[in-house]
Amino acid sequence: MDYAFEGRAKKITMILMAIGLLSIVLGFFSGDHAAQRVWTSILISGFFFFGIGLTGTFFLAVQYAAESGWPTVLKRIFEGVSAYLPVGSIALLVVFIAATFHWNHIYHWMDADLYDPTSEHYDEIIAGKQAYLNLPFWWIRTIAYLSVYVWFTMLFRKRSLLEDEPMELDSQRSFFSKNQTLAAVFLVFFGYTSVTASWDWIMSIDTHWFSTIFGWYIFSGMWISGMVMMTLLVIYLKSKGLMDFVNDSHMHDMGKWVFAISFLWTYLFFCQFMLYWYSNIPEEVMYYQARIEDYSWAFWGSLIINFVFPMLLLMSKDAKRKAGFLTFVGVIIFFGHWMDVFMIVTPGAMKQYGVIGWVELGTFFGFLGLFLYITLNALSKRPLLVKGHPMLEESLHHHIN
Amino acid sequence: MSKAIYALYDDDDVMVEGAKSILSKNIRIKDVYSPFPVHGLENVLGIKWTRLAITAFLYGLTAMTLALIGMWFFMIQDWPMNIGGKPNDFLYQNLPAFIPITFEFTVLCAAHGMALTYFIRNKTFPGMPARNPHPRTTDDHFAIEISRDENSGVSDDDIRAVLQETNPVEIFEK
Numbered sequence: 276m277d278y279a280f281e282g283r284a285k286k287i288t289m290i291l292m293a294i295g296l297l298s299i300v301l302g303f304f305s306g307d308h309a310a311q312r313v314w315t316s317i318l319i320s321g322f323f324f325f326g327i328g329l330t331g332t333f334f335l336a337v338q339y340a341a342e343s344g345w346p347t348v349l350k351r352i353f354e355g356v357s358a359y360l361p362v363g364s365i366a367l368l369v370v371f372i373a374a375t376f377h378w379n380h381i382y383h384w385m386d387a388d389l390y391d392p393t394s395e396h397y398d399e400i401i402a403g404k405q406a407y408l409n410l411p412f413w414w415i416r417t418i419a420y421l422s423v424y425v426w427f428t429m430l431f432r433k434r435s436l437l438e439d440e441p442m443e444l445d446s447q448r449s450f451f452s453k454n455q456t457l458a459a460v461f462l463v464f465f466g467y468t469s470v471t472a473s474w475d476w477i478m479s480i481d482t483h484w485f486s487t488i489f490g491w492y493i494f495s496g497m498w499i500s501g502m503v504m505m506t507l508l509v510i511y512l513k514s515k516g517l518m519d520f521v522n523d524s525h526m527h528d529m530g531k532w533v534f535a536i537s538f539l540w541t542y543l544f545f546c547q548f549m550l551y552w553y554s555n556i557p558e559e560v561m562y563y564q565a566r567i568e569d570y571s572w573a574f575w576g577s578l579i580i581n582f583v584f585p586m587l588l589l590m591s592k593d594a595k596r597k598a599g600f601l602t603f604v605g606v607i608i609f610f611g612h613w614m615d616v617f618m619i620v621t622p623g624a625m626k627q628y629g630v631i632g633w634v635e636l637g638t639f640f641g642f643l644g645l646f647l648y649i650t651l652n653a654l655s656k657r658p659l660l661v662k663g664h665p666m667l668e669e670s671l672h673h674h675i676n
Numbered sequence: 677m678s679k680a681i682y683a684l685y686d687d688d689d690v691m692v693e694g695a696k697s698i699l700s701k702n703i704r705i706k707d708v709y710s711p712f713p714v715h716g717l718e719n720v721l722g723i724k725w726t727r728l729a730i731t732a733f734l735y736g737l738t739a740m741t742l743a744l745i746g747m748w749f750f751m752i753q754d755w756p757m758n759i760g761g762k763p764n765d766f767l768y769q770n771l772p773a774f775i776p777i778t779f780e781f782t783v784l785c786a787a788h789g790m791a792l793t794y795f796i797r798n799k800t801f802p803g804m805p806a807r808n809p810h811p812r813t814t815d816d817h818f819a820i821e822i823s824r825d826e827n828s829g830v831s832d833d834d835i836r837a838v839l840q841e842t843n844p845v846e847i848f849e850k
Contacts, residue, residue: 590733
C-alpha cells in the first residue's frame with residue numbers, strides 16, 4: 276500500500292504554510308510588542324510541533340525496548356512523525372539564535388546586565404544561577420540535545436529501511452536486538468535530557484521560578500500531542516483505504532494511549548499546581564498568579580479541555596474504536612495542548628499582553644502545514660507497511676477485546 | 677442421571693475447533709473450562725460483553741460524590757479547618773486540597789467494588805468449593821460442558837458421537 280502525497284492534501288499543506296508565513300511577516304507590523312509577539316508565537320508552535328516529532332522517535336524507541344508487537348503495522352507512522360524532527364530543531368534554533376542576539380527578549384536571563392553587580396539591573400537570584408544558566412553552557416546543551424535526538428531519529432529510520440531488505444533469520448534476530456539496545460540507550464538519554472531541555476528552553480523563560488516536576492509535565496504534554504497526531508494520521512490514511520491492515524484492535528490501543536496519557540498530563544499538571552497552591556510561598560506562587568490573573572481562560576481552559584474531554588468521551592471501549600469519536604476528541608485536545616503550551620510560554624515572554632489572536636493562530640497553522648508536509652512526504656516515500664520486522668505477523672493478527 | 681456431559685481436551689486450538697463443530701450440529705454448549713483465557717473463544721460461544729466496566733464507573737462516581745460530601749462536612753461545615761490560612765467558607769475554595777483524597781477514594785471503591793462484583797457474579801468467594809468438572813482444567817486441559825437440560829431433544833448417544841468426532845482426550849459425565 277503506497278501513499279502518494281499529491282493533489283488536495285499537498286495543496287492544503289501549502290496553503291497552511293503560506294498562512295503561517297504571512298502571519299509571521301505581517302505580525303511584525305501588528306502594533307505594540309509586535310516583534311516579541313511574533314517570536315513568542317514561533318516558539319510556542321515551533322516547540323509544540325517539535326515535541327510531536329520527538330514523540331515519534333520516543334514512541335518508536337519504547338516499542339523496541341518493550342519488545343511490543345502490536346504497533347508494528349503503525350511503525351511507518353511513528354517514523355513519518357519523527358521525520359519532522361530535523362526541521363523542527365531548525366525552527367527552535369532560529370528562535371534561540373534570535374534570542375541570543377537580542378532580536379527578541381523571550382529569555383530574560385540572556386541579558387548580561389543581570390549578572391553585573393555594578394549594574395542597576397543586577398539580579399541576585401538570576402546571578403546565583405549563572406553556573407548553569409549561562410549562554411555558552413546553554414548552547415552546548417541545546418546543540419547536544421538536538422543533535423543526539425536527530426541522530427537517533429535518522430539511525431532508527433535507516434535501520435528500519437535496512438530491515439526491509441531480505442535477510443537470514445539469524446541476522447534478523449540480531450538486527451532486532453541491536454535495535455533494542457539502541458532504543459534503550461536513546462531512552463536513557465531522552466529521560467534525562469527531556470527534563471533538562473524543558474528547563475533550558477521553557478522553564479528558564481520564567482527565570483526566577485523553578486519546579487522539579489516541570490520536565491515531566493512538558494514531556495507528558497508532548498507525548499499526548501504526539502499520540503493524538505499519530506492517531507489522526509492513522510485515521511486519515513485508513514479513511515483513504517491505504518491502511519486496511521490496521522484493525523479495530525489497533526485503533527482501540529491507540530485510543531487507550533490517548534486516554535491514558537491525558538491522565539498522565541492531568542496528574543502532573545495537578546501535582547505541580549497543588550504543591551504551589553498549598554504552600555503559597557511568594558516566589559513560587561507568582562508563576563500561577565501570573566497565569567490565573569491574566570490568563571485564567573487559557574489556564575483553566577486547558578485543564579478542562581485536556582482532562583474532561585478525553586475522560587468522559589474516551590472512557591468506553593466503543594468510543595475508542597470509532598474513528599469519528601477519536602477524531603472529534605483528538606482535534607479538540609490537540610488544540611487544547613497547544614493552548615497549554617501557550618499558557619506555559621506566554622506569561623513569561625509577553626507579561627500580561629499575550630492573546631490568542633491571528634498572529635498566534637496563523638503561526639500555529641503555518642507550523643501545522645509544515646509538519647504535515649514533511650510527515651506526509653516522508654510517508655509517501657516508502658510502503659505504509661513494513662516488511663522485515665520480526666513481529667509483523669503478530670501485529671497483523673492483533674486482536675483484543 | 678448426571679446433569680452434563682463433558683469433553684476434555686489437551687489443546688486449546690483443538691477445543692475451539694471442537695466447540696465450533698459441536699455448535700454447527702445444533703448442540704448447545706453451556707460453558708467451557710480453561711486454565712487461561714483462550715483467544716477468540718468468546719466469539720465462538722457468543723458470550724456477551726461484560727458489564728463490569730459500567731459497574732466500575734458507577735462505583736467510582738458514588739465514591740467521588742461520597743468523598744466530596746464527606747470532606748465538605750468534616751472540613752468545612754461541621755468543624756471549619758484552617759487550610760494554609762486560605763478562606764474556607766465553601767468547598768471550591770479548598771478544592772485542590774481535597775482532590776488527592778477524592779481520587780484515592782474513587783480508585784479504592786472502584787477497584788474493590790469491581791473485585792467484589794466479580795466474586796459475587798461468578799460465585800467464587802474464598803473457601804467456595806471448586807466448580808470445575810475436572811481438576812486438570814486448572815492446569816493444562818480444557819473442558820466443554822454440554823448440559824442435558826439445554827439439549828433435551830438430542831439423545832445421549834448422539835451427543836457422545838458428536839463429541840467423539842472432535843478428538844477429545846476423554847468424555848465423562850458428572
